[in-house]
Amino acid sequence: MRPFNPFAAIGRMVLGTLAELGRLSLFAGQALGGLVNPPIYWRLILQQMWVIGYNSLPVIGLTALFTGAALAQQIYVGGSRFNAESVVPGVVVIAIVRELGPVLGGLMVAGRVSSAMAAELGTMRVTEQIDALTTLSTDPFKYLIVPRLVAAVVTLPMLVLIANIIGVLGGYIIGTGRLGLNPGTYLQVTVDFLEKSDVYSSLVKAAVFGFFIALMGSYHGYFSRGGAQGVGKATTNAVVSAFIAILLSNLIITVIVFGGRG
Amino acid sequence: MSGLDKIVLKDVHKSFGPKTVLKSINLAVPAGQSLVVIGGSGTGKSVMLKSVLGLIKPDAGEIMIDGENVLTMSRSERREVLTRFGMLFQGAALFDSLPVWENVAFGLIQGKGMDRKEAQDIAIEKLRRVGLSPDVGNLSPSELSGGMQKRVGLARAIAAEPEIIFFDEPTTGLDPIMADVINDLIVECVKDLGATTISITHDMASARKIADRIAMIYHGEIIWEGTRDEIDRSGNDYVDQFIHGRAHGPIQMEVLKP
Numbered sequence: 273m274r275p276f277n278p279f280a281a282i283g284r285m286v287l288g289t290l291a292e293l294g295r296l297s298l299f300a301g302q303a304l305g306g307l308v309n310p311p312i313y314w315r316l317i318l319q320q321m322w323v324i325g326y327n328s329l330p331v332i333g334l335t336a337l338f339t340g341a342a343l344a345q346q347i348y349v350g351g352s353r354f355n356a357e358s359v360v361p362g363v364v365v366i367a368i369v370r371e372l373g374p375v376l377g378g379l380m381v382a383g384r385v386s387s388a389m390a391a392e393l394g395t396m397r398v399t400e401q402i403d404a405l406t407t408l409s410t411d412p413f414k415y416l417i418v419p420r421l422v423a424a425v426v427t428l429p430m431l432v433l434i435a436n437i438i439g440v441l442g443g444y445i446i447g448t449g450r451l452g453l454n455p456g457t458y459l460q461v462t463v464d465f466l467e468k469s470d471v472y473s474s475l476v477k478a479a480v481f482g483f484f485i486a487l488m489g490s491y492h493g494y495f496s497r498g499g500a501q502g503v504g505k506a507t508t509n510a511v512v513s514a515f516i517a518i519l520l521s522n523l524i525i526t527v528i529v530f531g532g533r534g
Numbered sequence: 535m536s537g538l539d540k541i542v543l544k545d546v547h548k549s550f551g552p553k554t555v556l557k558s559i560n561l562a563v564p565a566g567q568s569l570v571v572i573g574g575s576g577t578g579k580s581v582m583l584k585s586v587l588g589l590i591k592p593d594a595g596e597i598m599i600d601g602e603n604v605l606t607m608s609r610s611e612r613r614e615v616l617t618r619f620g621m622l623f624q625g626a627a628l629f630d631s632l633p634v635w636e637n638v639a640f641g642l643i644q645g646k647g648m649d650r651k652e653a654q655d656i657a658i659e660k661l662r663r664v665g666l667s668p669d670v671g672n673l674s675p676s677e678l679s680g681g682m683q684k685r686v687g688l689a690r691a692i693a694a695e696p697e698i699i700f701f702d703e704p705t706t707g708l709d710p711i712m713a714d715v716i717n718d719l720i721v722e723c724v725k726d727l728g729a730t731t732i733s734i735t736h737d738m739a740s741a742r743k744i745a746d747r748i749a750m751i752y753h754g755e756i757i758w759e760g761t762r763d764e765i766d767r768s769g770n771d772y773v774d775q776f777i778h779g780r781a782h783g784p785i786q787m788e789v790l791k792p
Binding site for chain 1: 584587588589609613614616617619620621623624627628629630640644645646652690743
């Protein structure tokens with residue numbers, strides 16, 4: 273048996289990661305290419321928007337509500353040490369709209385949607401349904417991948433917008449109901465603190481997260497192999513890689529949009 | 535090989551990593567003929583079929599459909615050629631997300647751009663052709679038995695009235711009676727359409743029923759080819775062992791003995 277060589281192991285890992293990134297980029301390029309060449313399956317796009325958007329509303333709503341409420345409580349406790357309880361509405365709205373709404377919303381949808389996409393496409397792969405599409409003169413990329421990508425990119429900003437509103441509402445409920453903040457002042461401070469760029473950045477982040485959620489779910493599902501175990505692995509990989517892509521892209525967008533501010 | 539050959543495979547090779555699956559496949563199927571390729575599991579039958587369909591890209595060789603090499607075609611040209619194909623998959627490969635009728639009509643709606651209502655009427659007619667009542671059309675594929683799924687798969691394969699139909703293990707997993715029903719349907723449908731067909735199977739009863747000619751593939755090569763009637767006197771030990779299902783002979787199975 274050859275002795276373990278850590279340099280070789282690192283080299284293999286780096287090469288493997290680069291190769292995977294290359295395949296993923298080609299996949300994304302091919303999917304984006306499908307956007308500009310007809311046919312575009314509008315019915316499937318609407319169907320996917322329903323699956324991704326409407327069916328994710330409960331999980332998005334509850335996540336935002338509880339997070340906004342908990343955030344208000346924490347900021348109140350922290351702020352009260354410096355007699356700064358009045359910052360609660362401002363900090364809640366900034367934190368929710370800039371970060372927690374898109375990121376937590378993205379992660380929750382990734383957990384629900386990336387896994388479902390990977391499982392569905394993976395099952396279609398191992399049961400030869402994707403091959404059947406090809407033999408029926410239908411481009412599987414245009415029929416399966418493009419509608420999912422378009423639907424996720426369009427739907428995530430809507431979901432995040434709703435999550436932001438519900439998150440602020442969660443903070444409002446705790447702030448006015450439990451912490452004794454004045455309702456009118458709470459809303460006024462919320463509006464005063466919020467800037468247009470906060471909302472824009474939130475929606476841009478959501479669209480980017482939507483792209484990665486659909487891309488990772490589709491990519492891992494489309495290339496899954498090896499029966500039920502392969503589909504299970506594809507599902508796990510889809511969720512993990514979507515999480516990483518969301519968190520990394522969030523950091524990059526945050527640095528680009530807010531990095532220059534004092 | 536003659537000028538009337540519908541499908542021609544010339545020296546087709548395919549390897550997956552170090553494993554060579556197709557060594558040098560040479561086959562010609564004249565128009566209107568039914569060729570059955572027999573062979574054990576893992577001998578390259580499915581890879582050969584998928585190579586013709588463009589689902590797998592061979593490493594070398596030529597695959598000609600009506601005299602045109604499909605391996606050098608662009609993706610859109612390839613898709614155009616595929617409109618002349620029908621395929622019955624081993625597991626039927628029906629789309630879970632669509633009702634039965636839409637599965638059958640899929641190639642008409644998506645591939646040929648036919649109006650949905652017109653395609654539905656044709657789908658119901660094709661379902662009737664394979665012995666299924668119109669109300670089956672509204673069911674989900676998961677509500678059907680294995681035999682019914684195969685019949686729906688067959689209806690889908692013939693829906694667009696293709697010139698070429700491939701059957702991948704059409705009777706695998708079916709009881710002998712249902713297998714015979716499927717064989718009869720294949721023979722009738724192919725005769726009606728006048729289609730050229732390639733079937734792959736290891737079911738000899740099926741091969742004898744649906745074949746005009748039979749070829750045997752072993753270790754990625756065609757080792758024998760002849761008419762259906764010639765197979766019992768092929769003079770080939772490999773063919774003899776296979777058609778009689780003997781454990782002993784030149785074909786050695788990779789089975790660990792206790």
